[in-house]
Amino acid sequence: MRARALVLGILSSTAVLAVGWQLGTQGETQPAPDAVAASTAGTSTPGTPTVTPDATSTPAPSASASAAATAAPAATPTPTVAGGVSGTFTGTSVQTRFGPVQVQITVADGTITDVTALQLTDKDQRSVSISNRAAPVLRQEVLTAQSANVQGVSGATYTSDGYLSSLQSALDQAGL
Amino acid sequence: MTLRTAPSPGSRTRRAPGPVDRARRIRTRRRLRAADLMVALVWASVAAAVALWLASGGLNAVTDAASALTAAGIVTGLIGTDLILVMLVLAARIPAIDRVVGQDRAIAFHRQLGKPALYLILAHGALLTVGYAMADGSNVVTETISLFQGPDMALAYLGLGLLVAVVITSVVAVRRRFSYEAWHLVHLLSYAAVLVALPHQLSAGGVLADGTLQRVYWIGLYVLAFGAIAVFRFAVPALRSARHGIRVAGVEQIAPGVVSIHLEGRELNRLGTAGGQYAIWRFWTGVTWWHAHPISFSAVPTATSARITVRDLGTGSAAIGRVRPGTRVSIEGPYGVFTEAHRVAPKLAVVAAGIGITPIRSLLEHSGLRPGEATVILRGTDPTQSYLWNEIGDLPGMRGNAVYTMMGARPHGLATWMSAEALSRGVTISTAFPDLLNSDLYVCGPQSWTDLVIRDARAAGLPEAQIHVERFDW
Numbered sequence: 033m034r035a036r037a038l039v040l041g042i043l044s045s046t047a048v049l050a051v052g053w054q055l056g057t058q059g060e061t062q063p064a065p066d067a068v069a070a071s072t073a074g075t076s077t078p079g080t081p082t083v084t085p086d087a088t089s090t091p092a093p094s095a096s097a098s099a100a101a102t103a104a105p106a107a108t109p110t111p112t113v114a115g116g117v118s119g120t121f122t123g124t125s126v127q128t129r130f131g132p133v134q135v136q137i138t139v140a141d142g143t144i145t146d147v148t149a150l151q152l153t154d155k156d157q158r159s160v161s162i163s164n165r166a167a168p169v170l171r172q173e174v175l176t177a178q179s180a181n182v183q184g185v186s187g188a189t190y191t192s193d194g195y196l197s198s199l200q201s202a203l204d205q206a207g208l
Numbered sequence: 209m210t211l212r213t214a215p216s217p218g219s220r221t222r223r224a225p226g227p228v229d230r231a232r233r234i235r236t237r238r239r240l241r242a243a244d245l246m247v248a249l250v251w252a253s254v255a256a257a258v259a260l261w262l263a264s265g266g267l268n269a270v271t272d273a274a275s276a277l278t279a280a281g282i283v284t285g286l287i288g289t290d291l292i293l294v295m296l297v298l299a300a301r302i303p304a305i306d307r308v309v310g311q312d313r314a315i316a317f318h319r320q321l322g323k324p325a326l327y328l329i330l331a332h333g334a335l336l337t338v339g340y341a342m343a344d345g346s347n348v349v350t351e352t353i354s355l356f357q358g359p360d361m362a363l364a365y366l367g368l369g370l371l372v373a374v375v376i377t378s379v380v381a382v383r384r385r386f387s388y389e390a391w392h393l394v395h396l397l398s399y400a401a402v403l404v405a406l407p408h409q410l411s412a413g414g415v416l417a418d419g420t421l422q423r424v425y426w427i428g429l430y431v432l433a434f435g436a437i438a439v440f441r442f443a444v445p446a447l448r449s450a451r452h453g454i455r456v457a458g459v460e461q462i463a464p465g466v467v468s469i470h471l472e473g474r475e476l477n478r479l480g481t482a483g484g485q486y487a488i489w490r491f492w493t494g495v496t497w498w499h500a501h502p503i504s505f506s507a508v509p510t511a512t513s514a515r516i517t518v519r520d521l522g523t524g525s526a527a528i529g530r531v532r533p534g535t536r537v538s539i540e541g542p543y544g545v546f547t548e549a550h551r552v553a554p555k556l557a558v559v560a561a562g563i564g565i566t567p568i569r570s571l572l573e574h575s576g577l578r579p580g581e582a583t584v585i586l587r588g589t590d591p592t593q594s595y596l597w598n599e600i601g602d603l604p605g606m607r608g609n610a611v612y613t614m615m616g617a618r619p620h621g622l623a624t625w626m627s628a629e630a631l632s633r634g635v636t637i638s639t640a641f642p643d644l645l646n647s648d649l650y651v652c653g654p655q656s657w658t659d660l661v662i663r664d665a666r667a668a669g670l671p672e673a674q675i676h677v678e679r680f681d682w
Contacts, residue, residue, distance in 0.1 A: 037244035041251030048252050052259025056267055129418060157354040158412070161344045186271045187278065187343060189414055 116142020121206045123198035125151065130159040133194030137202045144178055144208070147171045147199065153191045166191045174199060179208075229554055236552045236673070242308045250294055253429075257286040260422045264415045274342035281335030282415060288328030289409065292371075292402055293433040295321050300436035301543065310545035312679055319378070326375045333368060360407035370401035392499060399437070406430060441540070445488075449538035452476060456491070456535040457513065463595045466563065467529040468506060468517045471537060476509040479542055482549060483508050483574025484567045484650075484678070487541030489516065491531045500540065501528065504566040504678070506596060508574050517596065519563040546650065546678040548575045553648045553674050557641040559661055561587040561625075561653030565596045567678050568652055572603050579608025583641050586613045587625070587653065612640070625660040637664040644668055652678040 118140050125134040130153035138146040147170075152163035166188035173182040180200040184192025261283050270279045298305065298318040305314050341351035355361050377394045409426065410416055416423045454473035461467050481487075483505070490500040506517035520526035546567050556577065560568040565586065572584070584606075588594050594613070601611050614635075616627030624631055638644055649670060651661045658677055665675055 037247035040244055040248035044248050044252040045255035048255040048259050049262065052256075052262035053267070055259075055263035056265045156358040158340065158358055161340075161346075161354070165344065186269050187275050189265075189269070 117206055117208070118142075119206070121202040122150065123200070123202035123205075126194040126197045128153055128190040128194045130155040130162075130190050133191065133198055135195055135198045135202060137199065137206065139206050139208065142208065144175060144203075147174050149195070153194065159191075162188045163191050166195070170195050179203070232551055235549070239308055239550075242304075246305070246308065253290050253294060254287055256425070257290040258283055260425065261286055261415050264417070264420070264422060266415065274339050277335050277339030277342065279339075281332050281337075281339055282413060284328045284335060285332035285409075286415070288325050288332055289402075289405065290429070291321050291325040291328065292398075293429050295325065296398075296402065296433040297436055300433070301440045301540065302436055303440070306543050306545070307549075311543045312545075322375050322378060326371060329368060329371060333365075358408070358412060360411050363404040364408040367401045367403075367405035370397045370404075374398045374401060399434075402430075403434075445538065445540040448479070448540075452479065452539070454514075454537040454539060456531050456533050456537060458533050459529065459531060461529075462517070463592050465526075465529075466517065466519045466595050468515055469503075469528070469531070471514040471516065472512055473514070475511060476514050477511045479509060479514075479539070481505055481509050481514075481542040481570075482544075482547040484546040484548070484571035485542040485544040486567065486678075487516075487539045487543065489528075490538045490540075491528055492536040492538070493527075493531055496527050496531065500538075502543075504544075505542070505570045506566040508570050517563070517566045517569075544678065546571065546652070546676055550676060551648045553646055554581075555643050555647040556582040557644055557647040557649045558582060558584040559587060559625075559649070559651050559653070560585075561657050562589075562593050563595075564652030564654070564658075564678070565600075566652075568650065569596050569599060569603075571650060572600065572606060575605055577605040577609055582606070582609040583643075583647075584609070584611040585640055586611065587627075587657075588613070588615050589617050591615070623660055625657050625664065636668075637661070638668050644670060648674050648676060650676045650678075655679060 116139075120136055120138050122136045123134060125132045132151055133153060134150040136148045136150055137144050138148070149163075149167050149171075152167060153159040154163065166185040169185050170182070170192060174180065174196075176182075180196045180203060182196065184196065261279070266279055266282065270276050295318045298314045298321075301311060305311070337348055337351050337355065340355070341348050344351065346354075356365065374395055374397055377391055410423065416426050452473040452475060454471050454476070457470040457472040459467050459469050479487075486502050486504040488500045488502050490497065501518070503516045503518045505514060507515040518528060520529055544567070548571065556575065558568055558572065568584075572582070575582070582605075584600060586594070586597050586600065588597075594615070597613065600606060614627050614630050616629045618624055618626070619628035619631060622631070626635060641647060641649070644665070645668070647670075649661075649665050651658050651665075653661075658679070662675055662677065666672075
């Protein structure tokens with residue numbers, strides 16, 4: 033009878049694991065409802081998780097920033113010559129379970145020249161350190177791809193989702 | 209050995225398997241199937257813990273050493289917590305579990321899971337701290353301090369500390385350096401340990417995020433485990449105690465250190481006690497109210513009365529021998545599978561030693577025995593250990609069944625359950641029970657003695673399903 037218990041146990045465990053694995057590999061993770069999933073942010077293979085602290089894009093996830101975070105997206109487009117739109121565009125503040133995320137882009141002549149994180153996930157120490165690690169990587173990827181169509185940073189799923197989602201709304205305002 | 213009652217003349221004829229045996233076979237098959245399903249369920253719950261992590265896309269997050277350590281930390285935490293919840297369910301005294309495998313085997317399994325679960329939880333903390341430290345490029349100490357400042361993490365560390373305390377006291381208690389009562393109080397801390405760990409499971413990490421099925425399942429597990437405990441360990445015993453209004457009717461000293469406690473109450477027959485079962489009793493006096501004791505019924509309860517018999521094994525049970533008539537008593541139970549319901553074979557072989565006679569007495573009283581069906585051996589070192597022996601032969605069901613007594617010390621330096629005298633006469637378990645292989649063997653006595661009986665029974669070729677043991681330990 034022990035043998036039957038063993039077989040039953042192995043079979044049921046395998047079935048349960050297979051279902052879990054299937055759910056996990058079915059593309060996306062299930063996003064939390066309050067975190068607006070960026071259309072492009074998958075959790076699939078990451079790009080280059082080489083963490084290089086970038087001085088130009090120090091994220092400042094301070095508590096004071098959260099007051100301004102919910103302000104309406106501000107855009108200051110400058111009418112320009114033929115090449116394309118220029119100016120700074122602020123994305124919407126995206127709520128995640130580890131805090132709101134909001135980014136601002138600088139566009140010159142239709143090209144994204146900089147991405148600044150106005151606010152990043154900062155619910156606790158751990159979130160802050162994840163944000164500090166993810167932001168430079170995300171910024172670099174966006175500047176290279178010139179779109180929100182980049183891979184998120186592994187181990188920073190929520191930060192990546194919020195970042196790219198806010199970025200997309202900024203891009204929409206810029207008409208890029 | 210001395211023959212106490214004459215076997216009936218017809219006892220030698222082999223009985224053809226009748227409808228009783230067929231019913232017994234069907235019942236056994238059902239029970240084994242239920243037991244196998246329960247084992248499979250435990251397996252599946254462990255797999256489900258891993259599946260939660262897989263379903264949240266956990267595999268995709270593993271890219272380097274740091275994330276691999278973090279992932280291992282998450283998985284060990286999930287499995288460890290799942291095992292602890294399984295342990296709570298095993299200790300919740302759920303009637304279905306008691307009926308199928310018996311509370312003693314459930315607790316034995318509970319005990320086996322204790323250390324692995326603790327190791328998994330310790331690994332969970334260590335792996336995540338190292339994994340985070342590597343990812344952040346900091347060191348373990350800084351990371352621990354930073355983790356501690358997280359919202360629910362201080363509680364989680366508290367839970368870990370409590371868990372360590374519970375397991376250590378259990379391991380020490382098993383070695384008898386701790387009194388049962390003190391151990392029991394510390395053990396109640398495990399409920400707190402599991403509960404305070406819940407907030408960080410729900411708030412940290414992404415596996416059990418808001419609105420996911422994983423979160424619903426996980427909270428469901430907690431509700432199941434704590435619900436089972438609330439219902440079967442607290443609500444049911446409280447209601448049952450209130451309903452039956454049990455009080456001590458009298459205390460009867462039947463041997464040095466051995467007392468029979470006569471109880472009275474309402475509708476005690478509706479407790480549904482089967483012969484051979486025990487209950488966990490709490491006597492509401494100033495010195496005994498805070499600890500409960502498992503004590504076997506030494507007689508099947510009638511509508512208004514019940515009897516339990518106990519030997520003082522610890523300070524707690526010694527105090528029980530001094531309770532006054534009229535003392536209120538609460539009951540948890542009855543529990544136990546040392547009953548007729550678990551019989552699988554046509555004949556019955558019974559060995560009892562010392563205080564082990566108590567469940568044997570009520571088992572034999574409750575069994576509808578045919579003449580020649582049962583053979584009973586009562587074992588004692590000296591005449592002071594022959595309590596309740598005189599009642600065995602007088603039981604109505606024992607008419608035409610043989611009761612032998614085997615009195616005397618065991619020989620020095622020999623591992624045997626028999627007296628030196630019986631051994632010198634060449635008695636073995638097979639000569640003592642001539643039809644052993646066609647019998648259910650019921651053994652009750654001190655642990656080491658019981659083990660020796662079982663050793664001999666196995667050596668004689670008795671299948672495991674036909675061996676029934678009631679252990680008097682906790």
